[in-house]
Amino acid sequence: MLKYDLVVIGGGPAGMAAALKAKECGVDKILILERASSLGGILEQCIHTGFGLHHFGEELSGPEYAYRFIKQVEETDIEVKVDTMVTDILTGNIVVATNNKEGMLEIHATAIILAMGCRERPRGALDIPGSRASGIMTAGTAQKYVNIYGYMPGKKIVILGSGDIGLIMARRMTLEGAKVETVCELMPYSGGLTRNIVQCLDDMGIPLRLSCTVIKTHGIERLEGVTIADVDENRRPIPGTEQYIECDTLMLSVGLIPENELTRNAGVMIDPITNGAIVDENRQTNRPGIFACGNVLQVHDLVDYVTQESYTAGEGAAKYIKSKNKNKRTKYVSVRPEGGVRYVVPQNINCDTSEDVKLYFRVKDVYRGGKITVTSGDKVIYSKKKPKLAPGEMEYVIVKAEDIRALDKKEIIVKVEV
Amino acid sequence: MIKEMTCVACPLGCQLTVELNDKNEVLSVTGNTCKRGEQYAHDECTNPVRMLTTTIKVNGGSLPVIPVKTSAPIPKGKMFDCMKVINSEVVDAPIKMGEVLISNICDTGVDIVATNEM
Ligand SMILES: Cc1cc2nc3c(=O)[nH]c(=O)nc-3n(C[C@H](O)[C@H](O)[C@H](O)COP(=O)(O)OP(=O)(O)OC[C@H]3O[C@@H](n4cnc5c(N)ncnc54)[C@H](O)[C@@H]3O)c2cc1C
Numbered sequence: 001m002l003k004y005d006l007v008v009i010g011g012g013p014a015g016m017a018a019a020l021k022a023k024e025c026g027v028d029k030i031l032i033l034e035r036a037s038s039l040g041g042i043l044e045q046c047i048h049t050g051f052g053l054h055h056f057g058e059e060l061s062g063p064e065y066a067y068r069f070i071k072q073v074e075e076t077d078i079e080v081k082v083d084t085m086v087t088d089i090l091t092g093n094i095v096v097a098t099n100n101k102e103g104m105l106e107i108h109a110t111a112i113i114l115a116m117g118c119r120e121r122p123r124g125a126l127d128i129p130g131s132r133a134s135g136i137m138t139a140g141t142a143q144k145y146v147n148i149y150g151y152m153p154g155k156k157i158v159i160l161g162s163g164d165i166g167l168i169m170a171r172r173m174t175l176e177g178a179k180v181e182t183v184c185e186l187m188p189y190s191g192g193l194t195r196n197i198v199q200c201l202d203d204m205g206i207p208l209r210l211s212c213t214v215i216k217t218h219g220i221e222r223l224e225g226v227t228i229a230d231v232d233e234n235r236r237p238i239p240g241t242e243q244y245i246e247c248d249t250l251m252l253s254v255g256l257i258p259e260n261e262l263t264r265n266a267g268v269m270i271d272p273i274t275n276g277a278i279v280d281e282n283r284q285t286n287r288p289g290i291f292a293c294g295n296v297l298q299v300h301d302l303v304d305y306v307t308q309e310s311y312t313a314g315e316g317a318a319k320y321i322k323s324k325n326k327n328k329r330t331k332y333v334s335v336r337p338e339g340g341v342r343y344v345v346p347q348n349i350n351c352d353t354s355e356d357v358k359l360y361f362r363v364k365d366v367y368r369g370g371k372i373t374v375t376s377g378d379k380v381i382y383s384k385k386k387p388k389l390a391p392g393e394m395e396y397v398i399v400k401a402e403d404i405r406a407l408d409k410k411e412i413i414v415k416v417e418v
Numbered sequence: 419m420i421k422e423m424t425c426v427a428c429p430l431g432c433q434l435t436v437e438l439n440d441k442n443e444v445l446s447v448t449g450n451t452c453k454r455g456e457q458y459a460h461d462e463c464t465n466p467v468r469m470l471t472t473t474i475k476v477n478g479g480s481l482p483v484i485p486v487k488t489s490a491p492i493p494k495g496k497m498f499d500c501m502k503v504i505n506s507e508v509v510d511a512p513i514k515m516g517e518v519l520i521s522n523i524c525d526t527g528v529d530i531v532a533t534n535e536m
């Protein structure tokens with residue numbers, strides 16, 4: 001059986017950053033397994049700029065951001081197997097993978113980092129009545145067609161969902177000569193970044209219809225049109241507001257789901273809100289030696305944060321690999337969201353943490369002039385006014401290690417006060 | 419003339435109201451929370467610029483297209499003219515990261531450069 005100190009599953013920005021950090025921390029034998037034919041992950045198809053402002057201080061496109069990490073990986077002795085799909089993780093941290101050249105591989109790993117990214121919510125998850133006409137696809141699939149294969153999937157387009165990928169594709173299709181009729185968003189606000197609404201929709205003269213959804217698709221072989229309708233506060237279509245729009249393509253940008261089949265099979269506990277693993281501040285899951293980072297852990301909107309989080313996981317895994325007593329379990333302080341906060345990552349913090357901890361979270365609604373607080377019992381350990389909080393933008397607060405170590409109650413709560 | 423716009427200089431996204439005269443000169447900006455909003459409104463009204471990212475056809479590469487970007491932001495009004503030029507070109511592989519594929523596109527003084535290698 002092959003043996004490695006660290007096996008990283010997924011060679012996107014998360015996997016590469018985690019492997020690089022672990023290497024920097026002195027881990028010897030590292031292997032990255034990637035099912036695609038090259039490293040880079042989803043960034044390869046995200047050709048627009050806006051990546052790396054935090055991490056590199058310049059605005060790069062997705063492939064440029066990935067390229068910098070690919071080059072760094074190539075400069076180390078980190079081993080990479082592409083076209084290799086991980087199919088299972090067995091007890092004792094054995095990774096099962098397959099590829100065409102070597103067939104089935106069983107790899108023993110002292111530590112494993114899960115970095116499989118996320119996928120888009122497909123049409124089936126939505127339940128729109130209508131036939132199975134061609135021309136209905138996720139925005140990410142369309143992005144791949146246009147940006148990788150140079151193929152235009154349609155000419156007259158309706159986009160359902162105002163997530164960032166949908167917004168980016170609205171501009172992309174318009175630049176390539178298609179007509180984007182409208183972007184419909186079920187919620188009363190957009191899930192995308194403001195900058196994308198301005199530069200992808202306003203710039204291109206594409207209307208954004210809030211509180212609106214597609215209720216029916218038309219066409220048998222090929223999509224011919226969709227019926228849209230406004231929705232009430234319970235997100236139910238309002239009778240009488242139906243409108244038919246002719247189009248040959250419907251793109252769905254209705255959210256991303258972490259790709260956690262492997263994680264579940266490995267017996268890792270999943271947070272029902274993030275759909276990612278429950279982790280501590282080192283990004284270690286409940287299974288000793290198994291770590292998770294990037295979009296497989298929580299859906300990020302900025303790749304820069306993916307890189308940061310993955311450095312944390314890489315460092316955590318390195319510490320674990322070098323530790324003498326791997327089964328030692330310290331007590332956790334649990335971190336809970338409350339009120340307007342939807343989720344917080346990490347969900348647990350070691351009581352004896354020696355480093356300050358960044359808590360990443362998302363809110364449930366748009367709040368103006370709110371205050372973020374972190375409390376434990378009656379004690380306030382962090383409080384800061386925020387002029388604007390929105391579900392589309394991930395936020396973080398930093399809690400001090402000494403504050404965590406001094407807690408009587410082994411629980412802290414993150415909430416928005418308005 | 420009154421123009422409404424959203425400031426994108428930071429994630430707060432203030433709604434700005436800009437008052438312009440006949441010569442498109444900014445008379446006043448309201449709705450901004452900080453000074454950067456005023457600057458943003460001035461830039462947007464007098465000389466709005468954008469980065470353009472797209473793909474260009476490749477001859478003899480492992481994939482049919484390669485991603486490209488403008489080496490600097492170009493006037494917003496020239497985006498579609500630039501797209502026409504880019505879509506009429508075919509470049510030969512191999513292509514290096516950052517290689518200039520079209521220089522001085524549409525007399526903007528800006529180049530079209532590769533954002534990947536192939
Ligand atoms: C369609 C789409 C478009 C996006 N556009 C943007 C954008 O414009 N801007 C932005 O900031 N963010 C964007 N994102 C979010 C983006 O995914 C993250 O910023 C970042 O790429 C996440 O990095 P990651 O490494 O966690 O995941 P990914 O980049 O998705 O990488 C995961 C890798 O794991 C591999 N993998 C998965 N399962 C296995 C397995 N079983 N075995 C082996 N390998 C496996 C995959 O092939 C992939 O290469 C987009 C996401 C999607 C899905």
Ligand code: SF4
Nearest residue numbers: 425428431432451455
């Ligand atoms: S005006 Fe200032 S605070 Fe408001 S969005 Fe612009 S930069 Fe941000």
